[in-house]
Amino acid sequence: MVRVDNAKIRRFFACFDLKSSTTEKGRQLEDAFCYIFEKIPGVSLEGRNVRNRSKIHEIDLIFWNDQARNGLYFLPPVIAVECKNWAKRVTGE
Numbered sequence: 001m002v003r004v005d006n007a008k009i010r011r012f013f014a015c016f017d018l019k020s021s022t023t024e025k026g027r028q029l030e031d032a033f034c035y036i037f038e039k040i041p042g043v044s045l046e047g048r049n050v051r052n053r054s055k056i057h058e059i060d061l062i063f064w065n066d067q068a069r070n071g072l073y074f075l076p077p078v079i080a081v082e083c084k085n086w087a088k089r090v091t092g093e
Contacts, residue, residue, distance in 0.1 A: 042068030
């Protein structure tokens with residue numbers, strides 16, 4: 001089982017509420033995801049704010065997943081995470 005510092009996670013989200021801009025809030029959420037995901041065996045951050053070749057689209061976080069048996073073996077090698085600060089649910093479309 002992955003061990004995370006619950007107090008540290010609470011601090012991430014307490015600070016999140018104090019941020020005034022969506023950019024600052026997005027960065028705080030990215031930091032929280034990085035902290036949690038990098039605790040998982042075989043998972044490492046490959047890039048932040050990565051743009052596609054045409055420079056039109058951006059993904060907030062890209063993780064490499066070695067698919068370690070005690071990690072996220074059931075997910076693909078590349079995991080993309082998009083951090084949003086929306087009040088409503090986000091559709092999968």
